[in-house]
Amino acid sequence: MIAPLKDSSIVMTTTLTVTTSTTQYPVIVGAGVLATLGDRLTELGLRGTLWLVADEHLAAVAEQTTTMLQAAGYRVHTITVPSGETSKSFTELHRLYDWMIENGIERRDAVLALGGGVIGDLAGFAAATILRGVALVQLPSTLLAMVDAAVGGKTGINHPLGKNLIGAFHQPRLVLADTNLLATLPPRELRAGWAEVIKHGVIRDASLFTALEDLAATRGWNAAHPAGWNAADAELTTYLTEIIARAVAVKVAVVSNDEFERGERITLNYGHTIGHAIEQLLGYRLLHGECVAIGMDAAARIAVALGLCPPALVERQRALLAAYGLTVTIPDETDHTAILRLITRDKKVQAGKVRWVLPTTIGQVVVRSDVPIEVIEQVLSSSAG
Numbered sequence: 001m002i003a004p005l006k007d008s009s010i011v012m013t014t015t016l017t018v019t020t021s022t023t024q025y026p027v028i029v030g031a032g033v034l035a036t037l038g039d040r041l042t043e044l045g046l047r048g049t050l051w052l053v054a055d056e057h058l059a060a061v062a063e064q065t066t067t068m069l070q071a072a073g074y075r076v077h078t079i080t081v082p083s084g085e086t087s088k089s090f091t092e093l094h095r096l097y098d099w100m101i102e103n104g105i106e107r108r109d110a111v112l113a114l115g116g117g118v119i120g121d122l123a124g125f126a127a128a129t130i131l132r133g134v135a136l137v138q139l140p141s142t143l144l145a146m147v148d149a150a151v152g153g154k155t156g157i158n159h160p161l162g163k164n165l166i167g168a169f170h171q172p173r174l175v176l177a178d179t180n181l182l183a184t185l186p187p188r189e190l191r192a193g194w195a196e197v198i199k200h201g202v203i204r205d206a207s208l209f210t211a212l213e214d215l216a217a218t219r220g221w222n223a224a225h226p227a228g229w230n231a232a233d234a235e236l237t238t239y240l241t242e243i244i245a246r247a248v249a250v251k252v253a254v255v256s257n258d259e260f261e262r263g264e265r266i267t268l269n270y271g272h273t274i275g276h277a278i279e280q281l282l283g284y285r286l287l288h289g290e291c292v293a294i295g296m297d298a299a300a301r302i303a304v305a306l307g308l309c310p311p312a313l314v315e316r317q318r319a320l321l322a323a324y325g326l327t328v329t330i331p332d333e334t335d336h337t338a339i340l341r342l343i344t345r346d347k348k349v350q351a352g353k354v355r356w357v358l359p360t361t362i363g364q365v366v367v368r369s370d371v372p373i374e375v376i377e378q379v380l381s382s383s384a385g
């Protein structure tokens with residue numbers, strides 16, 4: 001029996017609210033919440049045509065959603081996008097623009113993004129820019145998108161010279177994270193999502209980190225038998241849904257404090273400085289979450305080298321990453337000089353200096369722009385085998 005996270009253990013739907021100086025919107029997490037989409041759009045006053053952009057692997061869900069919205073009286077256009085990071089491209093963006101313009105998109109319409117972070121970022125950027133901006137609704141279908149990508153309004157595409165280099169902040173009007181969709185998510189993609197959940201624990205919520213550790217211990221999860229999603233295990237899915245809601249709460253809190261990354265929001269980039277560089281250098285062979293896990297380990301080791309935290313933090317973070325199926329070894333073929341070159345293009349660079357998000361303890365990070373290059377080189381060349 002797993003101890004409940006809340007007093008009433010069967011909480012199937014959690015509603016959180018992002019509140020910034022420019023907007024306010026609900027983030028709703030739970031099993032089956034997608035079925036409420038039509039009513040929620042109507043409550044929000046979104047009565048124009050809906051432009052549903054769906055990952056190709058969600059084609060069946062897109063069809064059901066389209067039928068449901070049509071039955072609710074909406075005019076709906078639906079398009080599918082090839083899965084994978086390469087769809088965060090000018091080519092796919094252009095294809096979305098063509099589809100919208102040819103079919104007569106209007107300012108009062110809304111774009112619905114159904115998929116993982118790739119679809120959320122791509123369709124979100126299309127929504128941010130078409131007709132100078134139309135409403136956006138995020139319908140995340142991966143763990144990673146539910147806890148991170150769908151919330152907070154970062155949208156964009158990649159440039160051949162770097163990840164996410166072209167984009168816009170465009171907050172959604174609504175985020176509906178239906179955890180039932182996770183039943184079909186491939187295990188590797190689920191594991192990649194855990195990286196951002198664990199990141200949220202390290203940067204801001206020690207009790208989330210501990211809850212993940214306790215769950216892993218209770219279930220006997222480790223590197224050989226890592227966490228999984230088992231739709232037939234109601235107790236597990238209920239508990240995981242609560243964990244997801246807590247991870248979402250971290251993102252909601254950070255974005256509400258700092259919508260445009262002028263301060264605290266930079267902490268969400270923990271693990272991303274080296275992570276993004278590896279992701280790009282390996283031609284997106286490794287998943288975003290997998291690279292973030294490697295980057296978190298490297299950042300923690302930088303923190304140890306600077307005397308900011310004890311080596312035990314690295315070990316504890318590694319053990320948790322392993323229990324959720326994530327490895328931290330920098331792949332052999334990664335060119336360290338190229339990593340060093342790429343991190344100078346990081347969006348966090350200020351006055352020519354890379355700003356590093358580094359842990360001091362589980363639940364707290366600091367930002368440092370004085371990390372000596374020798375420390376980074378040392379950390380890259382001593383990656384765990």
Ligand SMILES: NC(=O)c1ccc[n+]([C@@H]2O[C@H](COP(=O)([O-])OP(=O)(O)OC[C@H]3O[C@@H](n4cnc5c(N)ncnc54)[C@H](O)[C@@H]3O)[C@@H](O)[C@H]2O)c1
Nearest residue numbers: 057083116117118141142144145148149154181184185288
């Ligand atoms: N905007 C942000 O704040 C933010 C935050 C984190 C990550 N990101 C971006 O998100 C992207 C990664 O997102 P991701 O990990 O969701 O990957 P993804 O969007 O590529 O989806 C992962 C894979 O799972 C498949 N899939 C999605 N949902 C499914 C489902 N329910 N059942 C079966 N298959 C399903 C997809 O077809 C794809 O092959 C990266 O580009 C990253 O840069 C953005």
Ligand SMILES: O=C(O)C(=O)C[C@@H](O)[C@H](O)[C@H](O)COP(=O)(O)O
Nearest residue numbers: 148152154163164265268269272347
């Ligand atoms: O929302 C944010 O802010 C984040 O940094 C979340 C990250 O997990 C995400 O990968 C984001 O896309 C990275 O942003 P970038 O500005 O470094 O491209």
Ligand SMILES: [Zn+2]
Nearest residue numbers: 196272288292
């Ligand atoms: Zn990320």
